[in-house]
Amino acid sequence: MTSHWMDDPISDEKTARVAGPAGALADSVRDLIDAVIRSEVDPDELESVRGEVEALTKRLRVQQIPGSFGQTHGFSSGAIRAWGNAAIGLRNAVAPPMVNETREDGTVVGRATLGAAYEGPPGMAHGGVVALLLDQVLGEAAHVAGRPGFTAYLTVNYRHLTALGRIRTEARAEPPERGAEHKTFVRGALFTIGEDGSETLCAEAEGLFVLPRHLREQMAKESAQEGL
């Protein structure tokens, strides 16, 4: 499967023009996903709606990229647009999406609302969805620390069932170890947020993120070019 990669940037102009409508369309599909799970209309009506969905998909596929979305910026850039990302992707209705921000101390904080589509035990978020969101926020914390990488391992300790609804994640990278700067150890956590704003710790995570040699070399090259 082909995909956008770091040598295929989208212009800022095109980005600005597409982001709004594409994000709004993905939001409408998130709502549709929820309705498909919860609907109790007749099987005939389900069939009829399916026909309409297929027709809409055809309209969108008139012009499309050949594979997955990928990323539309350099791996070393602070502004990767991972619009297809399964946890945060603006255009990806599988993603809640989690929306992240970085604090001055390097902590990445993510927020999402988990509806019926993220269920595991009845009324609760799937333990694997908790892991998905933590993997994402931990990975971003490694990135923010200037040491991006792929997940080498991830451990999630579940402290409390995660009720569906509003959640918050946070993660921060540990300082690098001398001689192992390509390995980044990150800790994080996920909380549910009650109606009164109170938080409940539901899971703690630690992960190791490692950057393969060929990407380390590419990053060094990009940094050198940016310095010209």
Next chain:
Amino acid sequence: MTSHWMDDPISDEKTARVAGPAGALADSVRDLIDAVIRSEVDPDELESVRGEVEALTKRLRVQQIPGSFGQTHGFSSGAIRAWGNAAIGLRNAVAPPMVNETREDGTVVGRATLGAAYEGPPGMAHGGVVALLLDQVLGEAAHVAGRPGFTAYLTVNYRHLTALGRIRTEARAEPPERGAEHKTFVRGALFTIGEDGSETLCAEAEGLFVLPRHLREQMAKESAQEGL
């Protein structure tokens, strides 16, 4: 958020009548999700499609359950219908869905095809999606072993980037430890499947699944009733 729970079973007749159309509709929405990520049609067309999606959602919501889907069978039953489940849910377009079967030795084997909606690194499955599918298959292996539970911890060791495409998971519960029968230790793995059918080990996982006391007591009660 309310949800179906074990005291709210759906009749076999209703299940048989709804499963086909509901599953087909969810499949069509999976295809729509992919198209929304990859489409390059004009912003005006994206807006127009969004309007149509919203109209379809309205039709489905004319009659719907109040919260999340939950499970439509007893927790101790072998035939839980978790149609809303984020990893395997028949009606949940967020789920690939992974389709699982149980071998005679108690190994649970899952299969799925991961498209653009499951992306993390360009062209690769999100590490957190790998964790989601492993959490599910490990949890089912605990269930199959007669010792279902919620995830207490999950560790995923990533051995290889997981290319988008066909994957297989497997998991099997370890024998119980005397005096700790409510804790089930499970090991599993995820493989990609190449076009020639060859498999590549991408991740190994271990997890601990624990059944809370109130559910243990409920299971014991259900077992006793089944024995009447």
